[in-house]
Amino acid sequence: MRLEFECIPYILDFKFEAGTSRGVLNTKTSYFIKAKSPRLPGRVGWGEAGPLPKLSLDYWENLQEVISAYALRFEELDFPEKVDDVMGFLQQHVSNDHPSVRFAFEVAILDLMNGRTNLFAEKNTQTLSPIKINGLIWMGDRKFMLEQVDQKLRDGYDCIKMKIGAIDFDEECRILAHIRSSFGPDEIILRVDANGAFAVGEARAKLDKLAEFGLHSIEQPIRQGQWQEMAKLCEESPVDIALDEELIGVYGEQRANLLDVIRPPYVILKPTLLGGIWDTQEWIDLAEQRNIGWWMTSALESNIGLNAIYQLTSLYRPHMPQGLGTGQLYHNNIDSPLTIESGFLSYSERENWVLPEK
Numbered sequence: 001m002r003l004e005f006e007c008i009p010y011i012l013d014f015k016f017e018a019g020t021s022r023g024v025l026n027t028k029t030s031y032f033i034k035a036k037s038p039r040l041p042g043r044v045g046w047g048e049a050g051p052l053p054k055l056s057l058d059y060w061e062n063l064q065e066v067i068s069a070y071a072l073r074f075e076e077l078d079f080p081e082k083v084d085d086v087m088g089f090l091q092q093h094v095s096n097d098h099p100s101v102r103f104a105f106e107v108a109i110l111d112l113m114n115g116r117t118n119l120f121a122e123k124n125t126q127t128l129s130p131i132k133i134n135g136l137i138w139m140g141d142r143k144f145m146l147e148q149v150d151q152k153l154r155d156g157y158d159c160i161k162m163k164i165g166a167i168d169f170d171e172e173c174r175i176l177a178h179i180r181s182s183f184g185p186d187e188i189i190l191r192v193d194a195n196g197a198f199a200v201g202e203a204r205a206k207l208d209k210l211a212e213f214g215l216h217s218i219e220q221p222i223r224q225g226q227w228q229e230m231a232k233l234c235e236e237s238p239v240d241i242a243l244d245e246e247l248i249g250v251y252g253e254q255r256a257n258l259l260d261v262i263r264p265p266y267v268i269l270k271p272t273l274l275g276g277i278w279d280t281q282e283w284i285d286l287a288e289q290r291n292i293g294w295w296m297t298s299a300l301e302s303n304i305g306l307n308a309i310y311q312l313t314s315l316y317r318p319h320m321p322q323g324l325g326t327g328q329l330y331h332n333n334i335d336s337p338l339t340i341e342s343g344f345l346s347y348s349e350r351e352n353w354v355l356p357e358k
Helices: 063-074 083-093 099-114 142-154 169-182 200-213 227-236 253-262 277-289 303-314
Strands: 004-020 023-036 045-049 135-137 159-163 189-193 217-219 241-243 266-269 293-296 338-341 344-347
Touching: 004 063, 023 063, 023 099, 023 303, 045 099, 045 303, 063 083, 063 099, 083 099, 083 277, 099 277, 099 303, 135 142, 142 159, 142 169, 159 169, 169 189, 169 200, 200 227, 227 241, 227 253, 253 277, 266 277, 277 293, 277 303, 293 303, 303 338
Parallel strands: 135 159, 159 189, 189 217, 217 241, 241 266, 266 293
Antiparallel strands: 004 023, 023 045, 338 344
16 A cells, blocks of 8 residues: 655643653644555544653654655555554664654554544454543642642542652652642552652662652652663562663563563553554563553653554553543643543543644
8 A cells, every 4th residue: 555644743832831850841842644545535644753852762853854754765665454564564664763753653554544533443343441540740849739639639530640850859758748648548549750860879768768658659760771770679669660761762682681680560651752552562562471560651742642542552451540641731732532531531422633734
């Protein structure tokens, strides 16, 4: 099947200053890929490459040129017409250095072939069901963070994830203590995400302190690439550790090696950062073979990317809360039927997609 592609940059505007341990975000650029085929007149597929600054392998100023070069090359090739074959094809033709680009082409082509409300038509024969998600608390001053916590609880979330590592650690602990003073471990699940902010020498002491708050888990307590140090923490930590940034840029046999060396309780899966749908499913297979838990997390994509991740996650019918609630962050997100209600992500009854044009 011959395909035609177009790349459309789109700047997403945050509703607030989104603080992380790597800095504050006010805007984020995504690159929408639009797919067409002469064999499918009147149909259009959309995908999204949304690399993150200081984190994604392909966060480059010239990413639009990179995507356009792939598009020109792909228009000379014949694409397969089955889901797995499309993914295998893109594994061969998109570099591992361009994980968000591979994800975008995967989603655009599946959307063109199957429609954006049933991307995995060959695999998913069941109705898409609501997925429980965590409520994300962004970094900021005490007042801002507590306001977010109170709002998430009013919105019906029973799993809260708080980003830590950018403000004073003792202040972060006081916020966690405030949550626990009002809601016990049986009422609210608490997760924290350090984004690699702890130094190796201080990590164990901080984990001991965090254990006082009955946490479910902590994501990436120390910087990635320190396998032996992370393995020791996973073995000794009183709080279960989930690998996140640790998985970025790891391919082939190194994936199994990483899991066998570190042996984490959990891994966090972000298709935009890991290489796309095929790569994410490989991580799931490797984790489940080792009895390692996992959950899926979006990476600040618009609703185009979030829709694909929601549908990929739904294939596995997860019971654990997922990290898929970022669709409400932007003033100018793509209108879609994705809705969040009482801590669940699902489709509304209306298919109200409003997609960008130049």
